[in-house]
Amino acid sequence: MSELKIQRKQLREESNPEPFEVAELEKVLQGLKCGKAAGYDNISPEFMKHLGPRALTWLTHFYTRIIHTNSIPKKWRTAKVIAVPKPGSVLAPTLFNLYTNDLPHTKSRKFIYADDICLATQAPDFESLEQVLTEDIEKVVQYCKTWRLKPSQAKTVSSVFHLQNAKAAKEQNILLSGLKLKHAPNPTYLGVTLDRTLSFKEHLKGTAAKVKSRNNLLYIFKPPTARLPSRRPIWKEPPPDDFTTKSAWEREWEAKDVPNKHLVSDPTQQVPGTNLTRRQWSTLNRFRTGHGPCLASLHRWGSSPSPLCACGEEQTMEHIIEACPLQRLKGRLDILHTADQESTAWLEDFAFAK
Numbered sequence: 001m002s003e004l005k006i007q008r009k010q011l012r013e014e015s016n017p018e019p020f021e022v023a024e025l026e027k028v029l030q031g032l033k034c035g036k037a038a039g040y041d042n043i044s045p046e047f048m049k050h051l052g053p054r055a056l057t058w059l060t061h062f063y064t065r066i067i068h069t070n071s072i073p074k075k076w077r078t079a080k081v082i083a084v085p086k087p088g089s090v091l092a093p094t095l096f097n098l099y100t101n102d103l104p105h106t107k108s109r110k111f112i113y114a115d116d117i118c119l120a121t122q123a124p125d126f127e128s129l130e131q132v133l134t135e136d137i138e139k140v141v142q143y144c145k146t147w148r149l150k151p152s153q154a155k156t157v158s159s160v161f162h163l164q165n166a167k168a169a170k171e172q173n174i175l176l177s178g179l180k181l182k183h184a185p186n187p188t189y190l191g192v193t194l195d196r197t198l199s200f201k202e203h204l205k206g207t208a209a210k211v212k213s214r215n216n217l218l219y220i221f222k223p224p225t226a227r228l229p230s231r232r233p234i235w236k237e238p239p240p241d242d243f244t245t246k247s248a249w250e251r252e253w254e255a256k257d258v259p260n261k262h263l264v265s266d267p268t269q270q271v272p273g274t275n276l277t278r279r280q281w282s283t284l285n286r287f288r289t290g291h292g293p294c295l296a297s298l299h300r301w302g303s304s305p306s307p308l309c310a311c312g313e314e315q316t317m318e319h320i321i322e323a324c325p326l327q328r329l330k331g332r333l334d335i336l337h338t339a340d341q342e343s344t345a346w347l348e349d350f351a352f353a354k
């Protein structure tokens with residue numbers, strides 16, 4: 001035995017998969033779709049679905065033997081490859097149209113789309129309808145036979161369009177190759193469900209249901225929010241019961257280290273000076289915060305050659321208001337903060353050297 005064969009034999013003995021069960025085969029067969037063309041073996045899906053218990057048992061053993069011996073019947077390895085344009089491509093319906101261009105003339109009107117043929121006729125009574133349609137169908141069947149096409153009896157239906165419900169529901173005696181056609185009250189043609197009065201109500205109902213199930217599918221991926229997003233609170237968890245804006249604000253102010261913090265004892269109260277002009281108000285706040293265009297800052301920003309005040313000290317905002325001997329409000333930030341009349345006048349006069 002060759003090395004490969006020995007290996008295969010070992011593998012076979014080691015793996016030895018579980019045999020198939022009849023129930024498994026039955027389940028697969030039930031899933032087959034009816035009305036499909038038979039394969040190379042000419043066995044149709046309907047045939048497989050109706051296998052008896054003996055055939056099922058035989059097939060189950062047969063499949064089990066295949067996996068146990070690791071060998072596939074030689075017949076299965078031959079396959080016939082037929083080039084057929086894919087359905088959905090333009091070529092297939094075009095070829096079919098060319099092929100069936102010489103369909104025989106019929107009394108009833110023909111609607112043809114690709115390989116889907118519809119015969120329609122109208123008559124004052126049902127007998128004439130049945131007669132015309134059966135004759136025309138026979139013509140088409142004969143044509144198909146001649147040109148090796150196979151009309152599908154299972155997929156062919158008859159229906160009546162009539163304003164009277166009872167008459168529309170009346171089953172027609174129309175034959176295809178001797179077999180009576182199935183009556184369909186709501187046939188589907190080219191994806192459109194037709195109804196007896198051609199109001200398209202059935203079709204719209206079906207479309208609405210389809211859209212609804214699609215929408216429901218979307219909800220699985222993104223469930224709708226319980227509330228409108230715009231009405232959702234900005235906090236993730238509800239605040240504690242004793243929460244107040246005032247206490248939260250005070251806590252935050254308490255924890256912050258800012259210049260001249262002592263000026264504000266209660267952060268929830270408005271600071272004085274909101275009635276000042278914009279120029280006075282902004283200058284006042286520059287002193288309160290310690291951030292303004294003093295020479296120390298300007299020097300740092302590269303806008304002044306020197307950081308020094310005319311008095312010789314480094315000119316910070318703090319120096320101007322608290323220490324500079326040249327300024328009238330020396331040591332009076334606390335008073336400036338109150339924005340009293342004198343302070344306001346000083347703010348008005350004060351101008352940074354630009």
Ligand SMILES: [Zn+2]
Pocket residue numbers: 309310311312313315319320323324325326
């Ligand atoms: Zn100074």
